[in-house]
Amino acid sequence: MALSGMQIYKLLPRTNCKECGYPTCLAFAMKLAAKQVELDDCPYVSEESRAQLAEASQPPIRLVRVSADGREAQAGNETVMFRHEKRFFYKPGLFVRLYDDQPPKVLKEQAKEVADYSVEYVGMELRVDGLAVEATGGGAQFAGAVEAVLDAALLPLVLIAEDAQVMGEGLKAARKAGVRPLIYGATAETWEAFVSLAKEYGVPMAIREQYLDVMADLTAQIKEAGVDDIVLDHGARDLPVALAKQTHMRRLALQNVRELGYPQIAFPGESVDDPELTTIAAAQAIAKYAGFVVLDGFSPATVYPLLALRENIYTDPQTPIQVQPGLYEIGEPTADSPLYVTTNFSITYFSVANEVSGSGVPGWLLVTDAEGMSVLTAWAAGKFDAVRIAKAVKENDVSEKVNHKKLVIPGHVSVLLGEIEEELPDWKILVGPREAVDIPSYTKVWDTL
Numbered sequence: 001m002a003l004s005g006m007q008i009y010k011l012l013p014r015t016n017c018k019e020c021g022y023p024t025c026l027a028f029a030m031k032l033a034a035k036q037v038e039l040d041d042c043p044y045v046s047e048e049s050r051a052q053l054a055e056a057s058q059p060p061i062r063l064v065r066v067s068a069d070g071r072e073a074q075a076g077n078e079t080v081m082f083r084h085e086k087r088f089f090y091k092p093g094l095f096v097r098l099y100d101d102q103p104p105k106v107l108k109e110q111a112k113e114v115a116d117y118s119v120e121y122v123g124m125e126l127r128v129d130g131l132a133v134e135a136t137g138g139g140a141q142f143a144g145a146v147e148a149v150l151d152a153a154l155l156p157l158v159l160i161a162e163d164a165q166v167m168g169e170g171l172k173a174a175r176k177a178g179v180r181p182l183i184y185g186a187t188a189e190t191w192e193a194f195v196s197l198a199k200e201y202g203v204p205m206a207i208r209e210q211y212l213d214v215m216a217d218l219t220a221q222i223k224e225a226g227v228d229d230i231v232l233d234h235g236a237r238d239l240p241v242a243l244a245k246q247t248h249m250r251r252l253a254l255q256n257v258r259e260l261g262y263p264q265i266a267f268p269g270e271s272v273d274d275p276e277l278t279t280i281a282a283a284q285a286i287a288k289y290a291g292f293v294v295l296d297g298f299s300p301a302t303v304y305p306l307l308a309l310r311e312n313i314y315t316d317p318q319t320p321i322q323v324q325p326g327l328y329e330i331g332e333p334t335a336d337s338p339l340y341v342t343t344n345f346s347i348t349y350f351s352v353a354n355e356v357s358g359s360g361v362p363g364w365l366l367v368t369d370a371e372g373m374s375v376l377t378a379w380a381a382g383k384f385d386a387v388r389i390a391k392a393v394k395e396n397d398v399s400e401k402v403n404h405k406k407l408v409i410p411g412h413v414s415v416l417l418g419e420i421e422e423e424l425p426d427w428k429i430l431v432g433p434r435e436a437v438d439i440p441s442y443t444k445v446w447d448t449l
Contacts, residue, residue, distance in 0.1 A: 003053070005030040011049040012042060019043055060253045061261050063090070064204045064229045064291070066130065068179040069154040073129040075231075075263035075291025081254060084317055091314040092290050093129040094306060095158050096298045097269075100145030101136045107145055108152035114298050115153030119307070122346040123323045126307040130156030132184075132294045139169030146173035157181035158265075158294060164193035171201045182206060182231060182292065184265065191218055198227045206265050210235030212249065216259035230262045231292060237270045239281055243288055250289040263291025270296075279306065286310050320372030321346040327396040328353065331362030335403040338363040338446050340432065340439075341389055342410060343370035343378045351436040359440035364402060368392040375410045386419035393424060406449070408432040408442075 009029035020041045022028040031037040032053075039045065039053055063076035073093030080086045096114045098107055111131055119126050133149055135142040142161060150157070150173070157174060161167040162185045174181050184206040186194035191207060198205040205227060209215040212234070219230055234245040246264055253261040268281035278295070279302050285293045286309060295302070315321060322344050330353055331337075342352050344367045356363045368388050370378035378384035389409070392398075399405065405427045409416060411434035420429045430449050433442050 003033065005033040008032050008053060011045075011053055013044040013046070015044060017044065060256060060258075061250075061263060062228070062230070064182070064231055064263050066093070066156040066158070066180055066182045066204065068130070068150075068156045068177070068181075071129075071154075071156055073156040073292070078250075078289070079254070081250060083313060087316045087318070088314050090291070091310050092286050093156065093292045094303070094310070095130045095132045095156075095292065095294045096128060097132040097134055097160070097267075097294050097296055098145070098149060099134050099136055100142050102145070104144065104148035107148045110298070111149045111153040111155075115155055117298070117300065117303065119300070119304055121308055121311060122321055122350055124311065124321075126304070126311065128155075128298070128303060128307075130158065132158035132160055133170065135159075135161035135163070135166045135170065139166045142166050143169040143173040146170045147176075150174065150177040150179060154179070158184055158292065160184045160294075162187075162190070164190060164197060167194065168197055171197060171203070175201060182265075184208075184231075184233070188214060188218060191222060192225070195222055195225045195227050198229075199225075204229030204231060206231040206233055208233040208235050212245070212252075212260065216257070219259045219262065231265050232260065232262050233265050233267075237267075239271050239284060242266070242271055243284060246285075246288050246290065264289060265292040265294065266290035267294050268296075269294075278302070282306050283309055287313060322372035323349045323367060325367050325369040325392065327398060327401070328365040328367060329362075330356040330365055333362040333364050335401065337361070337402070338408060338443060339366060339398065339402050339404075339406060340364070340408045341366040341368065341392070343368055343373060343375050343384050345370065345372050345374045345378075348374050348436075352439065355436045355439040356443075359443045361443040361446075363443075364398070366392055366396065366398060366407075376412050379413045379416070384413065386416050386423045389416070389420055390423035393427070399426075404428075406430055406446075408446070410434070 009026050012025045012029055014025045016024045020028045059077045059079060061076045061078045065072050065074045074090045075092060077089050098110055114128050117128055131149055133146050157179050159170045159181045167183055180203055182204050186205055186207045188209055194205050207218055209218060222230055236242040236245050249260050266285035268285055269278050271281045272278055282293055323346050325344050342348055349367055353365055370383040373383055407427050408430045411431055414431040417429055433439055
């Protein structure tokens with residue numbers, strides 16, 4: 001049962017020592033009740049109080065990790081139903097499923113293709129998180145497939161097998177490679193054998209059950225048996241039903257139904273009859289509310305939009321996506337190439353950079369620190385003005401890299417022209433296009449200005 005702020009306050013030392021970072025114990029208690037701080041932030045809480053508060057201070061959804069060679073896929077620790085209420089914290093891991101009935105050479109090729117995939121998106125590198133290997137035969141075949149996959153790509157892993165003995169062979173192969181996988185396939189009939197494996201190898205386990213009351217009983221028994229890291233599969237393989245169940249489970253978890261307070265796993269390819277609808281099913285799983293998403297097959301055309309969607313959902317809505325301020329080379333500019341200035345809002349930066357690159361005329365792009373705001377927003381907030389622009393020119397030694405001393409400012413802030421000329425008296429300030437899309441046309445007349 002969740003405790004209120006006042007109930008938590010009565011269990012704290014009430015010394016108002018401020019060592020937790022808050023002015024009073026009451027303020028800290030309110031933050032703890034809202035799951036915004038950790039109990040360990042209080043250095044003087046008694047062991048008796050800690051025992052009473054430990055459960056209440058835990059996030060409603062347990063954090064579960066799978067790892068390999070320094071890379072992790074994490075899910076859980078979410079505290080809200082909707083992103084705008086606060087934010088979502090841990091992006092769902094995207095895994096690509098492979099089958100152990102493929103020859104080792106083919107498995108290695110498939111695994112390497114997934115591992116090598118990387119794409120840049122508004123300054124961020126997007127990659128698939130890991131691989132899933134599913135058993136179709138005996139333990140030796142499964143172990144050989146796991147070894148082949150990990151030999152080609154040491155990525156976080158989901159192991160899928162219905163038989164616990166087969167799963168055990170796969171776990172042995174994963175342990176040799178130093179991988180901590182998620183094991184999937186336990187049911188109401190087989191969970192005890194999977195619990196033994198999870199405890200022996202120190203790995204999280206997934207349980208599949210279509211009835212939520214039965215699932216809640218199973219997770220309670222699994223936890224009682226000594227396994228804390230659990231992942232849930234509600235069993236629905238129909239998009240509307242899956243959406244309803246995933247939403248209901250999330251809501252119950254946030255209402256402190258601890259037995260359902262675990263990340264969920266989704267298999268989009270099993271929820272649709274038409275393979276072309278798999279991307280839609282995967283998008284639904286990412287948005288509502290899977291922690292691990294296992295895709296059937298890999299193609300950049302499918303993976304890229306899912307990675308971009310995931311990034312958009314799991315960024316902090318209160319913190320703009322930013323690029324590092326500085327002087328950027330677009331193409332291979334010379335000392336006579338155009339010089340543009342803009343803000344460090346990622347979308348603005350990439351819009352301008354892409355148009356400069358597409359113009360065929362290399363250029364310099366001076367990015368000022370506008371706290372991640374777009375041009376007009378930053379100007380209105382006083383974060384993109386003559387002083388900041390002049391400061392960026394001087395700090396980046398721009399005058400040593402260009403001969404012409406001509407600076408192109410965005411057309412939307414032409415009002416800054418006179419002020420920038422006062423701050424940079426040796427420079428010629430030019431008013432450029434209002435929209436980035438017009439930069440290619442502007443480059444044709446730039447050298448005449």
